[in-house]
Amino acid sequence: xxxxxxxxxxxxxxxxxxxxxxxxxxxxxxxxxxxxxxxxxxxxxxxxxxxxxxxxxxxxxxxxxxxxxxxxxxxxxxxxxxxxxxxxxxxxxxxxxxxxxxxxxxxxxxxxxxxxxxxxxxxxxxxxxxxxxxxxxxxxxxxxxxxxxxxxxxxxxxxxxxxxxxxxxxxxxxxxxxxxxxxxxxxxxxxxxxxxxxxxxxxxxxxxxxxxxxxxxxxxxxxxxxxxxxxxxxxxxxxxxxxxxxxxxxxxxxxxxxxxxxxxxxxxxxxxxxxxxxxxxxxxxxx
Amino acid sequence: xxxxxxxxxxxxxxxxxxxxxxxxxxxxxxxxxxxxxxxxxxxxxxxxxxxxxxxxxxxxxxxxxxxxxxxxxxxxxxxxxxxxxxxxxxxxxxxxxxxxxxxxxxxxxxxxxxxxxxxxxxxxxxxxxxxxxxxxxxxxxxxxxxxxxxxxxxxxxxxxxxxxxxxxxxxxxxxxxxxxxxxxxxxxxxxxxxxxxxxxxxxxxxxxxxxxxxxxxxxxxxxxxxxxxxxxxxxxxxxxxxxxxxxxxxxxxxxxxxxxxxxxxxxxxxxxxxxxxxxxxxxxxxxxxxxxx
Amino acid sequence: xxxxxxxxxxxxxxxxxxxxxxxxxxxxxxxxxxxxxxxxxxxxxxxxxxxxxxxxxxxxxxxxxxxxxxxxxxxxxxxxxxxxxxxxxxxxxxxxxxxxxxxxxxxxxxxxxxxxxxxxxxxxxxxxxxxxxxxxxxxxxxxxxxxxxxxxxxxxxxxxxxxxxxxxxxxxxxxxxxxxxxxxxxxxxxxxxxxxxxxxxxxxxxxxxxxxxxxxxxxxxxxxxxxxxxxxxxxxxxxxxxxxxxxxxxxxxxxxxxxxxxx
Numbered sequence: 089x090x091x092x093x094x095x096x097x098x099x100x101x102x103x104x105x106x107x108x109x110x111x112x113x114x115x116x117x118x119x120x121x122x123x124x125x126x127x128x129x130x131x132x133x134x135x136x137x138x139x140x141x142x143x144x145x146x147x148x149x150x151x152x153x154x155x156x157x158x159x160x161x162x163x164x165x166x167x168x169x170x171x172x173x174x175x176x177x178x179x180x181x182x183x184x185x186x187x188x189x190x191x192x193x194x195x196x197x198x199x200x201x202x203x204x205x206x207x208x209x210x211x212x213x214x215x216x217x218x219x220x221x222x223x224x225x226x227x228x229x230x231x232x233x234x235x236x237x238x239x240x241x242x243x244x245x246x247x248x249x250x251x252x253x254x255x256x257x258x259x260x261x262x263x264x265x266x267x268x269x270x271x272x273x274x275x276x277x278x279x280x281x282x283x284x285x286x287x288x289x290x291x292x293x294x295x296x297x298x299x300x301x302x303x304x305x306x307x308x309x310x311x312x313x314x315x316x317x318x319x320x321x322x323x324x325x326x327x328x329x330x331x332x333x334x335x336x337x338x339x340x341x342x343x344x345x346x347x348x349x350x351x352x353x354x355x356x357x358x359x360x361x362x363x364x365x366x367x368x369x370x371x372x373x374x375x
Numbered sequence: 376x377x378x379x380x381x382x383x384x385x386x387x388x389x390x391x392x393x394x395x396x397x398x399x400x401x402x403x404x405x406x407x408x409x410x411x412x413x414x415x416x417x418x419x420x421x422x423x424x425x426x427x428x429x430x431x432x433x434x435x436x437x438x439x440x441x442x443x444x445x446x447x448x449x450x451x452x453x454x455x456x457x458x459x460x461x462x463x464x465x466x467x468x469x470x471x472x473x474x475x476x477x478x479x480x481x482x483x484x485x486x487x488x489x490x491x492x493x494x495x496x497x498x499x500x501x502x503x504x505x506x507x508x509x510x511x512x513x514x515x516x517x518x519x520x521x522x523x524x525x526x527x528x529x530x531x532x533x534x535x536x537x538x539x540x541x542x543x544x545x546x547x548x549x550x551x552x553x554x555x556x557x558x559x560x561x562x563x564x565x566x567x568x569x570x571x572x573x574x575x576x577x578x579x580x581x582x583x584x585x586x587x588x589x590x591x592x593x594x595x596x597x598x599x600x601x602x603x604x605x606x607x608x609x610x611x612x613x614x615x616x617x618x619x620x621x622x623x624x625x626x627x628x629x630x631x632x633x634x635x636x637x638x639x640x641x642x643x644x645x646x647x648x649x650x651x652x653x654x655x656x657x658x659x660x661x662x663x664x665x666x667x668x
Numbered sequence: 669x670x671x672x673x674x675x676x677x678x679x680x681x682x683x684x685x686x687x688x689x690x691x692x693x694x695x696x697x698x699x700x701x702x703x704x705x706x707x708x709x710x711x712x713x714x715x716x717x718x719x720x721x722x723x724x725x726x727x728x729x730x731x732x733x734x735x736x737x738x739x740x741x742x743x744x745x746x747x748x749x750x751x752x753x754x755x756x757x758x759x760x761x762x763x764x765x766x767x768x769x770x771x772x773x774x775x776x777x778x779x780x781x782x783x784x785x786x787x788x789x790x791x792x793x794x795x796x797x798x799x800x801x802x803x804x805x806x807x808x809x810x811x812x813x814x815x816x817x818x819x820x821x822x823x824x825x826x827x828x829x830x831x832x833x834x835x836x837x838x839x840x841x842x843x844x845x846x847x848x849x850x851x852x853x854x855x856x857x858x859x860x861x862x863x864x865x866x867x868x869x870x871x872x873x874x875x876x877x878x879x880x881x882x883x884x885x886x887x888x889x890x891x892x893x894x895x896x897x898x899x900x901x902x903x904x905x906x907x908x909x910x911x912x913x914x915x916x917x918x919x920x921x922x923x924x925x926x927x928x929x930x931x
């Protein structure tokens with residue numbers, strides 16, 4: 089698979105020349121492949137929020153480059169706005185950015201800025217509302233009359249409506265209860281499969297990333313710690329815990345079982361996998 | 376053991392406005408909480424669990440029924456300050472409960488309000504910061520701290536009132552796993568060492584493993600009440616109301632369904648692994664499974 | 669970006685300037701401002717600059733940090749200077765069309781620049797070395813006598829300290845909302861005045877809603893921590909004047925009186 093985004097030796101330093109100077113991202117390199125659902129994981133302070141704001145040109149690298157389709161996004165600084173339509177970024181707690189009188193108008197904000205009008209605009213608004221799991225009858229309502237979870241869907245629809253080639257979501261499930269979280273992520277997965285678009289899912293929940301991502305990049309202290317399929321990454325479970333990251337509970341159980349002398353595959357990361365592994369072992373042992 | 380909270384047929388209705396009809400958030404909740412216990416209140420968003428917490432220190436007054444705190448009626452305005460001093464509240468958003476610009480000033484806020492003498496405030500602030508492990512941040516600006524640290528400051532801020540009980544109203548919901556662990560460790564320590572009653576409102580099922588009692592709310596009703604083991608044994612019902620059991624319990628249930636002889640109530644990762652190892656060594660002595668330790 | 673604004677920012681430290689009683693520092697700044705507006709000769713301005721430089725040195729605040737504070741008011745300074753330069757009557761030095769630069773105008777413009785710059789940097793030195801809480805404590809204490817006239821001194825001080833507490837939070841929030849709207853293609857930088865004002869709606873509406881939500885939650889949190897107004901409140905830090913405070917006060921008072929009398 090070819091790369092749609094390449095980050096090369098990216099460094100970003102905040103507050104240069106003040107007592108608060110600090111590099112949030114240090115010489116970081118990674119790539120996002122076209123059409124994949126990439127999980128980006130790291131604890132608070134790992135630099136993930138800083139990184140993703142470079143992907144659509146909201147932040148400018150202190151040094152290093154970000155390539156979109158092989159072209160440096162800062163090659164023509166005047167056209168940086170175009171990059172923002174191509175790489176859609178949904179911030180953490182995005183419901184706090186809603187401002188329009190109706191849900192419909194709020195979702196239209198992005199595509200309108202892109203220059204869309206009339207039927208094309210209408211189609212996109214309705215389609216993206218559907219992708220985000222919003223019912224038609226919500227479109228005419230005030231976004232402020234909706235529940236927290238629904239507001240968040242409006243905000244996500246507002247970015248999907250720009251039809252970005254890459255959709256980046258920062259902690260889309262944060263603060264939602266288990267059901268709300270699962271429903272939202274299922275919608276994102278459906279969007280990914282139906283559209284075949286690239287999605288970058290930023291999370292600090294290993295369970296979440298393990299369940300949805302094709303590939304995982306782990307960030308730690310401003311640089312890339314490791315990357316690979318979920319299986320490859322969770323096989324290095326003890327390294328992850330040392331870096332202060334949680335591994336999925338299923339992986340933790342497997343790690344504990346290995347400590348107790350059972351020969352379980354350390355790379356399992358879902359309950360179902362671990363169950364199957366254990367049942368297979370039992371069969372093997374009983375035979 | 377005496378009761379710290381007693382609610383009797385507690386009802387709370389949020390008044391509506393032009394756009395929203397009134398909503399019943401609590402509908403006939405009768406619940407006693409023992410002094411010195413660690414209770415986790417579970418429920419999905421909108422189940423009424425946060426509303427329940429807010430009636431515990433008279434932030435909300437019952438629309439119907441009663442709430443007694445240490446035998447004091449929360450509806451009695453003369454007792455308001457005393458009730459609030461005894462019941463410390465920690466809320467969800469760390470940024471919206473820190474009042475002051477310097478950590479120690481923030482922790483001092485409640486004792487200052489209570490008119491505690493200056494030397495005594497100093498002592499309480501230092502003790503509270505030590506209890507939450509934030510002594511080195513005494514003179515820091517709170518807005519530069521991490522989410523977990525801010526919540527620990529908020530906990531120190533209520534500790535300085537010398538409360539009987541701390542109620543955490545989804546205080547871990549906005550934190551990352553590390554911050555959540557920090558806060559839970561502090562809370563467990565306070566419960567264990569200072570014998571403070573803890574009421575932890577959450578939708579993170581894993582947090583229930585620390586409790587000696589789990590209360591489940593749904594649609595303004597109290598639907599389950601028991602030990603964590605007893606509550607998680609009702610996995611199907613939990614799923615029906617939008618909650619999930621921890622993966623440990625889920626795995627054990629799956630194994631049992633497939634015919635293995637395992638208990639289904641081991642909640643922590645360690646207990647779960649122990650249970651599985653036991654099942655294996657019991658059923659399969661042949662073929663070297665498991666390997667000897 | 670917005671994060672670079674240093675308005676009212678406090679740099680923690682333990683220098684003499686940090687340890688002074690906030691009331692001393694407030695009164696000193698008042699004296700300093702009085703002195704500035706009574707300066708006429710170059711030597712007086714020189715003395716003012718010298719005082720500022722020494723005070724900054726004592727507080728360990730870098731010149732860079734001080735000058736950065738001037739950035740937001742640069743426009744006002746330039747505007748006042750230009751007005752004074754061209755519109756002060758007197759001996760003409762240079763004339764081009766309707767523009768008439770006089771000797772008096774040059775002097776006036778220069779002294780205006782000096783006054784505003786000194787005023788701002790002097791005040792910033794106060795906020796750099798005094799935590800907002802100390803500042804409000806100091807103000808509340810200095811205004812204390814007004815309580816007898818039923819002025820809501822405690823309430824005002826509390827409001828001010830909360831406002832100061834939330835400045836960094838709201839700046840961060842503004843930054844975040846701005847970024848989020850930019851990510852949806854919002855353009856805050858181009859277009860005419862009307863267009864730019866309109867472009868601010870997507871920023872201001874969420875900001876206000878969020879500020880109200882925060883205020884609401886904070887009020888609840890404060891009540892939960894037994895806040896019930898200023899009555900019967902005690903303090904963690906009680907203000908005490910010490911010898912160093914009297915010394916510093918005496919110096920600044922002398923400065924103000926000296927400039928008024930001699931210059």
